Amino acid sequence: MATVKFTANLKRFYPHLAPQQTNAGTVAEILDHIEITFPGIKDYIVNEQGQLRKHVNIFIGNSLISDKMELSDPVKSGDEVYIMQALSGG
Amino acid sequence: MSESKKIEFSKQEIERYSRHLIIPEFNIEGQRKLKAAKVLVVGTGGLGAPLLQYLTAAGVGKIGVVDFDVVDESNLQRQVLFQVEDIGKHKVDVAIERLRGLNPHIEFVGYKQQLTSENALEIVKAYEVVADGxxxxPTRYLVNDACVLLGIANVYASIFRFEGQVAVFNLKQPDGSFGPNYRDIFPSPPPPGMVPSCAEGGVLGVLPGIIGSLQANEVIKVITGIGEPLSGKLHLVDALTLDSRTVSYGKDPNREEITKLIDYDQFCGLNGEPMPHQSGLKSVTVEDLQAMRENGNYHLLIDVREPYEYEIANLGGKLIPQQSIEDRLQDIPKVGNVVVHCRSGVRSAQTISLLQEKYGYSNLYNLDGGILAWARRIDLTMPKY
Structure with a gap:
Protein backbone atom coordinates (compact mmCIF):
# COMPACT_ATOMS: atom_id res chain seq x y z
CA MET A 1 0.00 0.00 0.00
CA ALA A 2 1.19 3.51 -0.79
CA THR A 3 0.13 6.51 1.28
CA VAL A 4 -1.18 9.65 -0.39
CA LYS A 5 -0.93 12.94 1.49
CA PHE A 6 -2.25 16.32 0.46
CA THR A 7 -1.48 19.97 0.94
CA ALA A 8 -3.85 21.34 3.56
CA ASN A 9 -4.82 23.92 0.97
CA LEU A 10 -7.14 21.39 -0.67
CA LYS A 11 -9.11 21.19 2.58
CA ARG A 12 -10.73 24.42 1.48
CA PHE A 13 -12.69 22.35 -0.97
CA TYR A 14 -12.61 19.01 0.85
CA PRO A 15 -12.70 19.65 4.62
CA HIS A 16 -12.47 15.94 5.44
CA LEU A 17 -9.43 15.36 3.27
CA ALA A 18 -7.01 13.03 5.04
CA PRO A 19 -4.14 10.73 4.03
CA GLN A 20 -5.30 7.84 1.87
CA GLN A 21 -3.98 4.31 1.50
CA THR A 22 -3.98 2.88 -1.99
CA ASN A 23 -2.82 -0.11 -4.01
CA ALA A 24 -2.70 1.94 -7.20
CA GLY A 25 0.30 1.25 -9.42
CA THR A 26 0.73 4.69 -11.00
CA VAL A 27 0.08 8.31 -10.11
CA ALA A 28 -2.82 8.41 -12.56
CA GLU A 29 -4.42 5.43 -10.83
CA ILE A 30 -3.96 7.15 -7.48
CA LEU A 31 -5.94 10.15 -8.69
CA ASP A 32 -8.71 7.85 -9.96
CA HIS A 33 -8.75 6.19 -6.55
CA ILE A 34 -9.02 9.38 -4.51
CA GLU A 35 -11.63 10.77 -6.91
CA ILE A 36 -13.97 8.02 -5.71
CA THR A 37 -13.67 9.18 -2.10
CA PHE A 38 -13.54 12.90 -2.90
CA PRO A 39 -15.58 13.48 -6.08
CA GLY A 40 -14.29 16.38 -8.13
CA ILE A 41 -10.88 16.58 -6.47
CA LYS A 42 -9.11 15.62 -9.69
CA ASP A 43 -10.27 18.89 -11.22
CA TYR A 44 -8.04 20.73 -8.79
CA ILE A 45 -5.02 18.57 -9.60
CA VAL A 46 -5.24 17.91 -13.35
CA ASN A 47 -6.68 19.89 -16.25
CA GLU A 48 -9.34 18.80 -18.74
CA GLN A 49 -6.72 16.80 -20.66
CA GLY A 50 -5.68 14.92 -17.54
CA GLN A 51 -2.33 16.71 -17.37
CA LEU A 52 -0.99 17.96 -14.07
CA ARG A 53 -2.02 21.56 -13.46
CA LYS A 54 0.98 23.82 -13.69
CA HIS A 55 0.74 25.18 -10.16
CA VAL A 56 0.44 21.67 -8.71
CA ASN A 57 3.20 19.15 -8.11
CA ILE A 58 3.22 15.53 -7.05
CA PHE A 59 6.18 13.98 -5.29
CA ILE A 60 6.88 10.29 -4.76
CA GLY A 61 9.02 10.26 -1.67
CA ASN A 62 11.01 13.45 -2.05
CA SER A 63 11.26 13.33 -5.84
CA LEU A 64 9.08 15.16 -8.32
CA ILE A 65 7.22 12.89 -10.71
CA SER A 66 8.71 12.91 -14.20
CA ASP A 67 5.55 12.43 -16.29
CA LYS A 68 3.29 15.42 -15.76
CA MET A 69 1.32 14.72 -18.95
CA GLU A 70 0.00 11.19 -18.40
CA LEU A 71 1.04 10.68 -14.77
CA SER A 72 2.53 7.28 -15.55
CA ASP A 73 5.19 7.32 -12.82
CA PRO A 74 5.06 3.98 -10.99
CA VAL A 75 4.15 3.87 -7.32
CA LYS A 76 5.14 0.94 -5.17
CA SER A 77 4.06 -0.30 -1.78
CA GLY A 78 5.49 1.79 1.04
CA ASP A 79 5.83 4.92 -1.09
CA GLU A 80 4.53 8.21 0.24
CA VAL A 81 2.97 10.37 -2.43
CA TYR A 82 2.54 14.05 -1.68
CA ILE A 83 0.31 16.40 -3.63
CA MET A 84 1.11 20.08 -3.17
CA GLN A 85 0.52 23.37 -4.89
CA ALA A 86 1.86 26.89 -5.18
CA LEU A 87 1.09 29.38 -2.42
CA SER A 88 1.22 33.11 -2.93
CA GLY A 89 0.95 34.59 0.56
CA GLY A 90 3.67 36.59 2.20
CA MET B 1 29.27 37.72 -3.93
CA SER B 2 31.00 41.04 -3.52
CA GLU B 3 34.71 41.39 -2.88
CA SER B 4 34.90 40.99 0.90
CA LYS B 5 38.67 40.88 1.48
CA LYS B 6 38.95 44.58 2.18
CA ILE B 7 36.02 44.73 4.57
CA GLU B 8 36.96 45.91 8.02
CA PHE B 9 35.00 46.25 11.24
CA SER B 10 34.93 48.87 13.96
CA LYS B 11 35.34 47.86 17.59
CA GLN B 12 31.62 48.35 18.02
CA GLU B 13 30.85 46.04 15.11
CA ILE B 14 33.26 43.37 16.36
CA GLU B 15 31.46 43.38 19.69
CA ARG B 16 28.04 43.34 18.04
CA TYR B 17 28.85 40.37 15.81
CA SER B 18 30.96 38.46 18.35
CA ARG B 19 28.56 35.49 18.49
CA HIS B 20 29.07 35.00 14.75
CA LEU B 21 32.81 35.53 14.92
CA ILE B 22 33.36 32.75 17.42
CA ILE B 23 31.61 30.11 15.32
CA PRO B 24 34.52 28.32 13.60
CA GLU B 25 32.54 27.65 10.39
CA PHE B 26 31.36 31.24 10.18
CA ASN B 27 34.04 33.47 11.77
CA ILE B 28 35.12 36.87 10.51
CA GLU B 29 35.14 35.67 6.90
CA GLY B 30 31.41 34.96 7.05
CA GLN B 31 30.83 38.31 8.69
CA ARG B 32 32.87 40.07 5.99
CA LYS B 33 30.74 38.43 3.31
CA LEU B 34 27.58 39.61 5.06
CA LYS B 35 28.88 43.16 5.32
CA ALA B 36 29.86 43.15 1.64
CA ALA B 37 26.47 41.77 0.57
CA LYS B 38 23.57 43.64 -1.01
CA VAL B 39 20.15 42.07 -0.49
CA LEU B 40 16.83 43.27 -1.86
CA VAL B 41 13.79 42.33 0.23
CA VAL B 42 10.59 42.53 -1.79
CA GLY B 43 7.57 42.92 0.47
CA THR B 44 7.56 44.09 4.08
CA GLY B 45 4.63 41.97 5.18
CA GLY B 46 4.51 38.87 7.33
CA LEU B 47 7.66 37.34 5.84
CA GLY B 48 9.42 40.68 5.51
CA ALA B 49 9.20 41.38 9.23
CA PRO B 50 11.44 38.53 10.49
CA LEU B 51 13.46 38.52 7.30
CA LEU B 52 14.41 42.19 7.53
CA GLN B 53 15.05 42.07 11.24
CA TYR B 54 17.34 39.04 11.09
CA LEU B 55 19.24 40.24 8.02
CA THR B 56 19.70 43.62 9.66
CA ALA B 57 20.75 42.15 12.99
CA ALA B 58 23.11 39.72 11.25
CA GLY B 59 24.95 42.53 9.51
CA VAL B 60 24.05 42.38 5.80
CA GLY B 61 25.80 45.51 4.50
CA LYS B 62 23.15 46.94 2.20
CA ILE B 63 19.46 46.12 2.33
CA GLY B 64 16.90 47.36 -0.20
CA VAL B 65 13.27 47.40 0.94
CA VAL B 66 10.42 47.38 -1.58
CA ASP B 67 6.76 47.92 -0.68
CA PHE B 68 4.13 50.32 -1.96
CA ASP B 69 1.68 49.74 0.88
CA VAL B 70 0.88 51.44 4.18
CA VAL B 71 0.47 49.76 7.56
CA ASP B 72 -3.07 48.49 8.15
CA GLU B 73 -4.62 47.38 11.43
CA SER B 74 -5.02 43.84 10.06
CA ASN B 75 -1.22 43.63 9.51
CA LEU B 76 -0.41 43.79 13.22
CA GLN B 77 -1.50 40.20 13.90
CA ARG B 78 1.72 38.98 12.26
CA GLN B 79 3.83 41.83 10.86
CA VAL B 80 5.78 42.36 14.07
CA LEU B 81 7.93 45.12 12.64
CA PHE B 82 4.97 47.51 13.01
CA GLN B 83 3.13 49.05 15.94
CA VAL B 84 -0.27 50.61 16.50
CA GLU B 85 1.12 54.13 16.03
CA ASP B 86 2.34 53.13 12.53
CA ILE B 87 -1.14 52.51 11.08
CA GLY B 88 -1.51 54.54 7.90
CA LYS B 89 2.23 55.18 7.50
CA HIS B 90 4.31 53.85 4.63
CA LYS B 91 5.66 50.42 5.52
CA VAL B 92 9.04 51.16 3.95
CA ASP B 93 9.48 54.32 6.06
CA VAL B 94 8.50 52.60 9.28
CA ALA B 95 10.57 49.50 8.54
CA ILE B 96 13.75 51.41 7.79
CA GLU B 97 13.37 53.66 10.81
CA ARG B 98 12.94 50.64 13.08
CA LEU B 99 15.73 48.65 11.44
CA ARG B 100 18.16 51.56 11.76
CA GLY B 101 17.46 51.45 15.48
CA LEU B 102 18.34 47.77 15.45
CA ASN B 103 21.62 48.15 13.54
CA PRO B 104 23.04 51.56 12.58
CA HIS B 105 25.84 49.95 10.57
CA ILE B 106 23.54 48.93 7.71
CA GLU B 107 22.85 50.93 4.55
CA PHE B 108 19.15 50.92 3.73
CA VAL B 109 17.52 51.90 0.46
CA GLY B 110 13.74 52.26 0.40
CA TYR B 111 11.55 51.80 -2.67
CA LYS B 112 8.03 53.05 -1.90
CA GLN B 113 6.60 51.65 -5.08
CA GLN B 114 5.23 48.51 -6.60
CA LEU B 115 7.78 46.35 -8.35
CA THR B 116 6.71 46.33 -12.01
CA SER B 117 7.98 45.07 -15.34
CA GLU B 118 9.09 48.62 -16.04
CA ASN B 119 11.23 49.19 -12.93
CA ALA B 120 12.19 45.68 -11.75
CA LEU B 121 15.44 45.22 -13.66
CA GLU B 122 16.69 48.66 -12.72
CA ILE B 123 15.99 48.07 -9.02
CA VAL B 124 17.08 44.43 -8.80
CA LYS B 125 20.37 44.83 -10.67
CA ALA B 126 21.87 46.81 -7.78
CA TYR B 127 21.69 43.70 -5.56
CA GLU B 128 23.27 40.25 -5.36
CA VAL B 129 20.47 38.36 -3.65
CA VAL B 130 16.72 38.95 -3.72
CA ALA B 131 14.42 37.70 -0.96
CA ASP B 132 10.86 37.32 -2.24
CA GLY B 133 8.32 37.94 0.50
CA PRO B 138 2.20 38.26 -10.54
CA THR B 139 5.00 39.74 -8.40
CA ARG B 140 6.44 36.31 -7.67
CA TYR B 141 6.80 35.56 -11.38
CA LEU B 142 8.16 39.07 -11.95
CA VAL B 143 10.78 38.69 -9.20
CA ASN B 144 11.76 35.28 -10.54
CA ASP B 145 12.12 36.40 -14.13
CA ALA B 146 14.08 39.52 -13.20
CA CYS B 147 16.48 37.40 -11.13
CA VAL B 148 16.92 34.91 -13.97
CA LEU B 149 17.59 37.66 -16.50
CA LEU B 150 20.14 39.27 -14.18
CA GLY B 151 21.73 36.06 -12.88
CA ILE B 152 20.77 36.80 -9.27
CA ALA B 153 19.75 34.29 -6.59
CA ASN B 154 16.09 34.44 -5.54
CA VAL B 155 15.43 33.27 -2.00
CA TYR B 156 11.75 32.47 -1.99
CA ALA B 157 9.17 31.85 0.70
CA SER B 158 5.39 31.77 0.66
CA ILE B 159 2.67 31.07 3.18
CA PHE B 160 -1.04 30.34 3.45
CA ARG B 161 -3.06 29.56 6.58
CA PHE B 162 -0.83 26.94 8.27
CA GLU B 163 1.51 26.03 5.42
CA GLY B 164 4.78 27.50 4.27
CA GLN B 165 7.30 26.92 1.49
CA VAL B 166 10.96 27.97 1.21
CA ALA B 167 13.38 27.57 -1.70
CA VAL B 168 16.45 29.10 -3.31
CA PHE B 169 15.96 29.72 -7.01
CA ASN B 170 18.47 30.52 -9.72
CA LEU B 171 21.51 29.96 -7.50
CA LYS B 172 24.81 30.14 -9.37
CA GLN B 173 26.48 26.74 -9.26
CA PRO B 174 30.23 26.04 -9.00
CA ASP B 175 30.33 25.28 -12.74
CA GLY B 176 28.86 28.70 -13.56
CA SER B 177 25.40 27.42 -14.49
CA PHE B 178 22.28 28.41 -12.54
CA GLY B 179 20.06 26.18 -10.43
CA PRO B 180 16.35 25.66 -11.14
CA ASN B 181 14.04 28.65 -10.80
CA TYR B 182 10.41 29.24 -9.80
CA ARG B 183 9.13 28.39 -13.28
CA ASP B 184 10.82 24.99 -13.15
CA ILE B 185 8.62 23.96 -10.25
CA PHE B 186 5.55 26.14 -10.99
CA PRO B 187 5.54 26.81 -14.76
CA SER B 188 2.47 29.02 -14.60
CA PRO B 189 0.13 30.36 -11.92
CA PRO B 190 -3.14 28.79 -10.80
CA PRO B 191 -6.43 29.96 -12.27
CA PRO B 192 -7.53 33.12 -10.46
CA GLY B 193 -9.29 32.23 -7.22
CA MET B 194 -8.06 28.66 -6.99
CA VAL B 195 -5.23 29.53 -4.58
CA PRO B 196 -6.31 32.48 -2.46
CA SER B 197 -4.05 35.05 -0.85
CA CYS B 198 -3.69 35.37 2.91
CA ALA B 199 -6.07 38.34 2.72
CA GLU B 200 -8.66 36.01 1.23
CA GLY B 201 -7.99 32.83 3.17
CA GLY B 202 -6.15 33.91 6.29
CA VAL B 203 -2.82 32.99 7.81
CA LEU B 204 -1.74 31.95 11.29
CA GLY B 205 0.10 34.95 12.70
CA VAL B 206 3.16 33.04 13.86
CA LEU B 207 3.60 31.18 10.54
CA PRO B 208 5.42 34.00 8.68
CA GLY B 209 7.66 34.27 11.76
CA ILE B 210 8.71 30.65 11.25
CA ILE B 211 8.95 30.71 7.47
CA GLY B 212 10.50 34.19 7.24
CA SER B 213 13.20 33.08 9.67
CA LEU B 214 13.96 30.05 7.49
CA GLN B 215 14.10 32.40 4.52
CA ALA B 216 16.60 34.67 6.34
CA ASN B 217 18.66 31.55 7.12
CA GLU B 218 18.80 30.70 3.41
CA VAL B 219 19.82 34.25 2.49
CA ILE B 220 22.68 34.08 4.98
CA LYS B 221 23.75 30.65 3.66
CA VAL B 222 23.73 31.90 0.08
CA ILE B 223 25.82 34.95 0.99
CA THR B 224 28.37 33.22 3.18
CA GLY B 225 28.55 29.88 1.37
CA ILE B 226 28.00 27.86 4.53
CA GLY B 227 25.81 24.76 4.59
CA GLU B 228 23.63 23.61 1.74
CA PRO B 229 21.20 26.19 0.38
CA LEU B 230 17.81 24.93 -0.80
CA SER B 231 18.81 25.03 -4.47
CA GLY B 232 16.81 22.47 -6.47
CA LYS B 233 14.83 21.80 -3.34
CA LEU B 234 11.62 23.02 -1.81
CA HIS B 235 11.15 22.94 1.96
CA LEU B 236 7.53 22.53 3.05
CA VAL B 237 6.24 23.16 6.56
CA ASP B 238 2.84 22.40 8.09
CA ALA B 239 2.48 24.39 11.30
CA LEU B 240 -0.42 22.26 12.52
CA THR B 241 1.51 19.01 12.68
CA LEU B 242 5.01 20.48 12.46
CA ASP B 243 5.55 17.99 9.66
CA SER B 244 8.18 19.28 7.31
CA ARG B 245 9.69 17.80 4.20
CA THR B 246 12.33 18.81 1.70
CA VAL B 247 11.46 17.74 -1.83
CA SER B 248 13.73 17.80 -4.87
CA TYR B 249 13.21 18.88 -8.44
CA GLY B 250 15.39 19.78 -11.40
CA LYS B 251 15.15 22.03 -14.39
CA ASP B 252 11.99 21.49 -16.41
CA PRO B 253 13.12 20.52 -19.91
CA ASN B 254 9.85 21.86 -21.30
CA ARG B 255 10.15 25.28 -19.69
CA GLU B 256 10.19 28.16 -22.09
CA GLU B 257 13.29 30.29 -21.89
CA ILE B 258 12.89 33.55 -20.00
CA THR B 259 14.08 36.29 -22.37
CA LYS B 260 12.28 39.41 -21.12
CA LEU B 261 9.84 40.67 -18.53
CA ILE B 262 6.17 40.43 -19.53
CA ASP B 263 2.76 41.69 -18.38
CA TYR B 264 2.45 39.61 -15.20
CA ASP B 265 -1.10 40.64 -14.35
CA GLN B 266 -2.17 39.33 -17.70
CA PHE B 267 -0.03 36.22 -17.28
CA CYS B 268 -1.69 35.43 -13.98
CA GLY B 269 -5.19 36.60 -14.82
CA LEU B 270 -5.87 35.72 -18.40
CA ASN B 271 -3.44 33.01 -19.32
CA GLY B 272 -4.19 30.70 -16.41
CA GLU B 273 -6.07 27.49 -16.95
CA PRO B 274 -9.82 27.86 -16.41
CA MET B 275 -11.06 27.35 -12.87
CA PRO B 276 -13.07 24.16 -12.57
CA HIS B 277 -16.83 24.63 -12.42
CA GLN B 278 -16.68 28.29 -13.41
CA SER B 279 -18.19 29.96 -16.44
CA GLY B 280 -20.71 32.72 -17.35
CA LEU B 281 -21.75 34.64 -14.27
CA LYS B 282 -24.34 37.32 -13.56
CA SER B 283 -23.52 39.77 -10.82
CA VAL B 284 -24.81 42.74 -8.84
CA THR B 285 -22.90 45.45 -7.04
CA VAL B 286 -23.34 46.26 -3.37
CA GLU B 287 -25.09 49.47 -4.49
CA ASP B 288 -27.53 47.33 -6.53
CA LEU B 289 -28.19 45.18 -3.48
CA GLN B 290 -28.78 48.22 -1.29
CA ALA B 291 -31.27 49.57 -3.84
CA MET B 292 -33.04 46.20 -4.01
CA ARG B 293 -33.40 46.28 -0.24
CA GLU B 294 -34.58 49.87 -0.06
CA ASN B 295 -37.05 49.43 -2.90
CA GLY B 296 -38.41 46.21 -1.48
CA ASN B 297 -37.50 44.24 -4.60
CA TYR B 298 -37.97 40.59 -3.78
CA HIS B 299 -34.73 38.70 -3.56
CA LEU B 300 -33.21 35.95 -1.48
CA LEU B 301 -29.73 36.56 -0.09
CA ILE B 302 -27.54 33.51 0.45
CA ASP B 303 -24.27 33.70 2.36
CA VAL B 304 -21.87 30.88 1.45
CA ARG B 305 -19.22 31.70 4.04
CA GLU B 306 -18.47 29.68 7.14
CA PRO B 307 -20.42 30.15 10.41
CA TYR B 308 -17.38 31.72 12.13
CA GLU B 309 -17.23 34.33 9.39
CA TYR B 310 -20.95 35.00 9.73
CA GLU B 311 -20.35 35.79 13.40
CA ILE B 312 -17.76 38.43 12.51
CA ALA B 313 -20.13 40.31 10.21
CA ASN B 314 -23.20 39.46 8.14
CA LEU B 315 -25.86 40.94 5.88
CA GLY B 316 -28.67 38.83 7.32
CA GLY B 317 -28.48 36.35 4.45
CA LYS B 318 -29.34 32.67 4.71
CA LEU B 319 -26.13 30.91 5.76
CA ILE B 320 -25.30 27.94 3.55
CA PRO B 321 -21.53 27.30 3.63
CA GLN B 322 -20.02 26.57 0.24
CA GLN B 323 -19.08 23.04 1.18
CA SER B 324 -22.66 22.07 2.06
CA ILE B 325 -24.37 23.81 -0.83
CA GLU B 326 -25.16 20.57 -2.68
CA ASP B 327 -26.87 19.17 0.42
CA ARG B 328 -29.05 22.28 0.76
CA LEU B 329 -30.47 22.63 -2.74
CA GLN B 330 -33.98 22.56 -1.32
CA ASP B 331 -33.23 25.92 0.33
CA ILE B 332 -32.28 27.57 -2.95
CA PRO B 333 -35.28 28.34 -5.19
CA LYS B 334 -34.95 28.23 -8.96
CA VAL B 335 -37.33 31.14 -9.44
CA GLY B 336 -36.99 34.72 -8.22
CA ASN B 337 -33.74 36.61 -7.84
CA VAL B 338 -31.18 34.97 -5.60
CA VAL B 339 -28.09 36.97 -4.64
CA VAL B 340 -25.16 34.88 -3.43
CA HIS B 341 -22.30 36.40 -1.46
CA CYS B 342 -19.17 35.50 0.45
CA ARG B 343 -16.31 37.59 1.81
CA SER B 344 -14.85 38.96 -1.41
CA GLY B 345 -16.86 37.35 -4.20
CA VAL B 346 -14.64 34.42 -5.11
CA ARG B 347 -16.36 31.57 -3.28
CA SER B 348 -19.82 32.82 -4.23
CA ALA B 349 -18.76 32.89 -7.90
CA GLN B 350 -17.52 29.31 -7.63
CA THR B 351 -20.77 28.28 -5.95
CA ILE B 352 -22.93 29.91 -8.60
CA SER B 353 -20.97 28.30 -11.41
CA LEU B 354 -21.42 24.91 -9.80
CA LEU B 355 -25.16 25.43 -9.32
CA GLN B 356 -25.59 26.68 -12.87
CA GLU B 357 -23.62 23.94 -14.55
CA LYS B 358 -24.60 20.97 -12.44
CA TYR B 359 -28.14 21.83 -11.32
CA GLY B 360 -29.41 24.17 -14.04
CA TYR B 361 -29.90 27.31 -11.97
CA SER B 362 -30.35 30.53 -13.97
CA ASN B 363 -31.56 32.99 -11.32
CA LEU B 364 -28.38 33.45 -9.31
CA TYR B 365 -26.41 36.71 -9.00
CA ASN B 366 -22.98 37.09 -7.52
CA LEU B 367 -22.43 40.00 -5.13
CA ASP B 368 -19.36 41.70 -6.57
CA GLY B 369 -16.68 42.19 -3.94
CA GLY B 370 -18.73 40.33 -1.32
CA ILE B 371 -19.38 41.60 2.17
CA LEU B 372 -16.02 43.39 2.10
CA ALA B 373 -17.32 45.71 -0.61
CA TRP B 374 -20.45 46.30 1.50
CA ALA B 375 -18.27 47.22 4.50
CA ARG B 376 -16.15 49.55 2.38
CA ARG B 377 -18.90 51.30 0.42
CA ILE B 378 -22.27 50.92 2.15
CA ASP B 379 -21.90 50.30 5.88
CA LEU B 380 -18.64 51.83 7.06
CA THR B 381 -19.29 50.68 10.64
CA MET B 382 -19.10 47.03 9.60
CA PRO B 383 -15.78 45.35 10.49
CA LYS B 384 -13.62 44.22 7.57
CA TYR B 385 -11.75 40.99 8.04
Missing amino acids: TDNF
Missing part, protein backbone atom coordinates in the same frame (compact mmCIF):
# COMPACT_ATOMS: atom_id res chain seq x y z
CA THR B 134 5.54 39.25 -1.72
CA ASP B 135 1.90 38.28 -1.42
CA ASN B 136 0.74 37.67 -4.97
CA PHE B 137 1.53 35.50 -7.96
